[in-house]
Amino acid sequence: xxxxxxxxxxxxxxxxxxxxxxxxxxxxxxxxxxxxxxxxxxxxxxxxxxxxxxxxxxxxxxxxxxxxxxxxxxxxxxxxxxxxxxxxxxxxxxxxxxxxxxxxxxxxxxxxxxxxxxxxxxxxxxxxxxxxxxxxxxxxxxxxxxxxxxxxxxxxxxxxxxxxxxxxxxxxxxxxxxxxxxxxxxxxxxxxxxxxxxxxxxxxxxxxxxxxxxxxxxxxxxxxxxxxxxxxxxxxxxxxxxxxxxxxx
Numbered sequence: 001x002x003x004x005x006x007x008x009x010x011x012x013x014x015x016x017x018x019x020x021x022x023x024x025x026x027x028x029x030x031x032x033x034x035x036x037x038x039x040x041x042x043x044x045x046x047x048x049x050x051x052x053x054x055x056x057x058x059x060x061x062x063x064x065x066x067x068x069x070x071x072x073x074x075x076x077x078x079x080x081x082x083x084x085x086x087x088x089x090x091x092x093x094x095x096x097x098x099x100x101x102x103x104x105x106x107x108x109x110x111x112x113x114x115x116x117x118x119x120x121x122x123x124x125x126x127x128x129x130x131x132x133x134x135x136x137x138x139x140x141x142x143x144x145x146x147x148x149x150x151x152x153x154x155x156x157x158x159x160x161x162x163x164x165x166x167x168x169x170x171x172x173x174x175x176x177x178x179x180x181x182x183x184x185x186x187x188x189x190x191x192x193x194x195x196x197x198x199x200x201x202x203x204x205x206x207x208x209x210x211x212x213x214x215x216x217x218x219x220x221x222x223x224x225x226x227x228x229x230x231x232x233x234x235x236x237x238x239x240x241x242x243x244x245x246x247x248x249x
Contacts (some may be wrong), residue, residue, distance in 0.1 A: 012039060013172040015046035015155040016165065018079075018098040019072035019115035021219045022182045023166040029183060032192035042172070043091040045151040046165055047079060049073040068113025073148065074139045075115065078122050080147045081138035082131055093129040097209060101125050103221045114223045176203045184217035184232055 015029065016023040033039055049069040057066040075098060082090050101124060102115040115121075122136040138144055155167040155177075163179035170176055181199055202208050218224055218232025226232040 001020045007220070010040045011171055013044055013169040013177075014041055015044045015151065015167040016095060017046055017048045017069075017072045018075040018095075018102060019068050019113065020048060020165040021103060021114070021221055022164075022216075024099045024103045024182075024221065025183050025186065026166045026181060027095065028186055029181075029192050029195065032187065032189050036189060036193055037196070043079075044087055044088075044093045044155070045076045045148050046155045046167060047073050047148050047152050048078055048165060050145075050149055050152050051164070056180045064113040067116055071113065071116040073145070075122065075125075076148045077138040077141055077144040078126070078135050080144040081135045081141075082126075084147075085135070086131070090129075091129065092227060094125065094131060097125040097128040100128065103223045105223050107223050107225045125224070170200070170203050176208075182216065184219045186220055186228055187196065 011028070013059075014027065016027065029041075030041060034041065047069075049072060052061075052069065055061070057069075079091055079094055079098075082094055098115075101117070101121055108116070110116055119136050121140055122139055123133040126133045126135055156163065158169055158172075158177035159167045159179055165179075167177060167179055168181075169178075181195070187195055202211065212236050215234055216237050217234050218226050220226045220228050220230065220232065224232070
């Protein structure tokens with residue numbers, strides 16, 4: 001695949017967890033690019049809860065993280081149910097509804113993670129996406145977890161095991177895949193295309209693997225209490241998250 005092909009006309013696979021704010025920020029950037037470029041996107045599932053299945057949450061994460069990651073897994077079950085019934089195309093609208101209800105709302109009460117609204121929230125998301133609210137039954141149906149795990153493993157197989165969310169792949173199934181880009185501020189439409197072209201430039205260079213720093217601003221999202229005219233507080237997301245302890249020592 002040549003660099004011009006990547007830059008102007010391609011398919012993009014995006015793995016998302018509904019409760020990851022950086023996934024939502026990246027998807028808003030991608031939405032801007034899609035309005036301006038011929039870009040086809042397939043949404044795929046990746047679970048932060050499954051990625052951290054062997055992690056001691058009490059020792060390594062802020063207190064609200066386990067409930068948040070559990071909520072993300074439950075919403076991914078809903079997404080898997082929708083995909084099975086309506087095809088992957090239906091995830092486009094559902095993914096947007098997830099983001100609107102999780103992040104484009106007032107912050108949750110102190111000590112609670114975003115996205116933990118349960119069946120009522122899931123039903124509202126489905127309704128906004130024009131989908132049958134009965135898919136909310138999947139929230140507590142762990143029979144969907146094998147499918148979510150398979151999607152998660154596919155993301156790790158194309159991008160590597162030491163990654164978080166989101167994961168994107170240019171020209172699936174064989175194109176280059178990366179964790180990120182992780183962004184905290186929403187670019188303008190012009191900036192979105194500039195960022196796209198720069199990311200494509202890196203992706204198009206065979207042998208490129210990583211460009212990274214762990215310092216991140218809290219994303220400009222209403223649910224996190226950061227408006228688009230503010231800069232979020234800078235935190236060190238070592239190990240890919242705001243871990244209380246780095247497992248690597």
